[in-house]
Amino acid sequence: MFNESKPNHNIHCSVKACEFHCGDENYCSLNSIQVASHEKHPTDERCVDCRSFACKGGEC
Numbered sequence: 001m002f003n004e005s006k007p008n009h010n011i012h013c014s015v016k017a018c019e020f021h022c023g024d025e026n027y028c029s030l031n032s033i034q035v036a037s038h039e040k041h042p043t044d045e046r047c048v049d050c051r052s053f054a055c056k057g058g059e060c
């Protein structure tokens with residue numbers, strides 16, 4: 001599923017510490033991602049997270 005050479009231009013992402021981030025290009029390489037909230041009642045974008053995140057090379 002992971003392919004660093006094929007950014008998914010439908011998923012913009014700036015989380016460079018993620019295994020699925022496309023390096024110089026701010027896109028995710030996955031076909032789809034799971035997004036969820038860590039709040040009971042989310043009120044803005046800071047309340048939601050990408051649950052498909054994986055630590056890049058165990059550096060996190």
Ligand code: SF4
Binds near residue numbers: 027030
């Ligand atoms: S899995 Fe989530 S955090 Fe990781 S690059 Fe894709 S969108 Fe960003």
